[in-house]
Amino acid sequence: MxxxxxTVFFYLLGALALFFATIVVGSKRIFRGAVALMAVLxxxxxxxxxxxxxxxxxIQLLVYVGGVVVLIVFVVMLTGSLGLMEDTPSFGRQVVAxxxxxxxxxxxxGVLQFSALPEISHEAVALPGADVIGELLLNFGKSGYxxxxxxxxVLLLVALIGGLVIxxxxxxxxxxxx
Amino acid sequence: MIDWLAAHxxxxxxxxxxxxxxxxxxxxxxxxxxxxxxxxxxxxxxxNSAVFNLIVFNRYIAPKGADGQVFALFVIAVAAAxxxxxxxxxxxxxxxRKTLDVTQVAAMKD
Numbered sequence: 063m064x065x066x067x068x069t070v071f072f073y074l075l076g077a078l079a080l081f082f083a084t085i086v087v088g089s090k091r092i093f094r095g096a097v098a099l100m101a102v103l104x105x106x107x108x109x110x111x112x113x114x115x116x117x118x119x120x121i122q123l124l125v126y127v128g129g130v131v132v133l134i135v136f137v138v139m140l141t142g143s144l145g146l147m148e149d150t151p152s153f154g155r156q157v158v159a160x161x162x163x164x165x166x167x168x169x170x171x172g173v174l175q176f177s178a179l180p181e182i183s184h185e186a187v188a189l190p191g192a193d194v195i196g197e198l199l200l201n202f203g204k205s206g207y208x209x210x211x212x213x214x215x216v217l218l219l220v221a222l223i224g225g226l227v228i229x230x231x232x233x234x235x236x237x238x239x240x
Numbered sequence: 241m242i243d244w245l246a247a248h249x250x251x252x253x254x255x256x257x258x259x260x261x262x263x264x265x266x267x268x269x270x271x272x273x274x275x276x277x278x279x280x281x282x283x284x285x286x287x288n289s290a291v292f293n294l295i296v297f298n299r300y301i302a303p304k305g306a307d308g309q310v311f312a313l314f315v316i317a318v319a320a321a322x323x324x325x326x327x328x329x330x331x332x333x334x335x336x337r338k339t340l341d342v343t344q345v346a347a348m349k350d
Binding site for chain 2: 069174
């Protein structure tokens with residue numbers, strides 16, 4: 063029963079994610095694209111649930127849907143692109159972009175079709191949860207990630223300060239004398 | 241009906257094809273769009289499908305460990321930092337040039 067449900071949700075969420083992703087890259091309105099991006103990211107959180115990674119699904123909703131998309135919407139409003147209608151890309155641009163995308167997708171698709179991939183199990187498996195992830199993150203041993211974890215916190219601090227410095231007001235005044 | 245659905249459960253191959261399709265759509269957006277915010281949103285789709293792959297491999301190759309999930313957490317944190325800096329650059333760019341068209345911003349090209 064659980065396996066049958068996972069089949070249904072896989073195809074349902076997969077169709078939704080692909081549909082909204084095409085809206086993100088194809089919509090003329092930037093704001094509509096941002097809302098569709100939110101749907102794509104939420105569908106991905108659903109995939110994480112299906113794969114048994116509940117903690118990651120929660121993180122995905124918190125950081126991406128709650129943080130990144132809201133930030134993008136803020137910038138869309140700050141830069142006055144709210145009602146902006148972007149021109150449809152020229153035909154040549156569409157062809158080149160489509161060829162680029164197909165040039166990635168078709169080889170990958172072919173390789174996946176003709177390669178023997180290992181199959182562990184189709185049964186619903188609960189991946190290790192937040193407790194195991196937390197232990198791995200703060201583990202000093204050989205299989206631990208405490209160094210990367212601390213570096214990520216430094217990176218977030220740098221991004222915070224960098225974002226403030228780049229986007230602060232008054233940066234223009236110093237350039238006027240030149 | 242339930243047996244048929246259970247027999248057609250998604251395998252590793254299906255998940256990988258789905259994530260590479262999402263990646264290809266994002267790639268199209270990066271190459272075709274001109275507005276910088278649209279390009280950033282397409283990049284987000286690509287990053288998201290890459291993270292998705294990490295979870296899929298964690299589930300199907302090494303379901304006992306949590307290393308794929310830890311890597312996914314790191315990538316999500318780096319992506320959030322990248323979005324913050326990128327959007328700050330867009331706000332500054334718009335204040336100075338009144339445009340977000342990436343084809344118009346080519347001062348470093350020559």
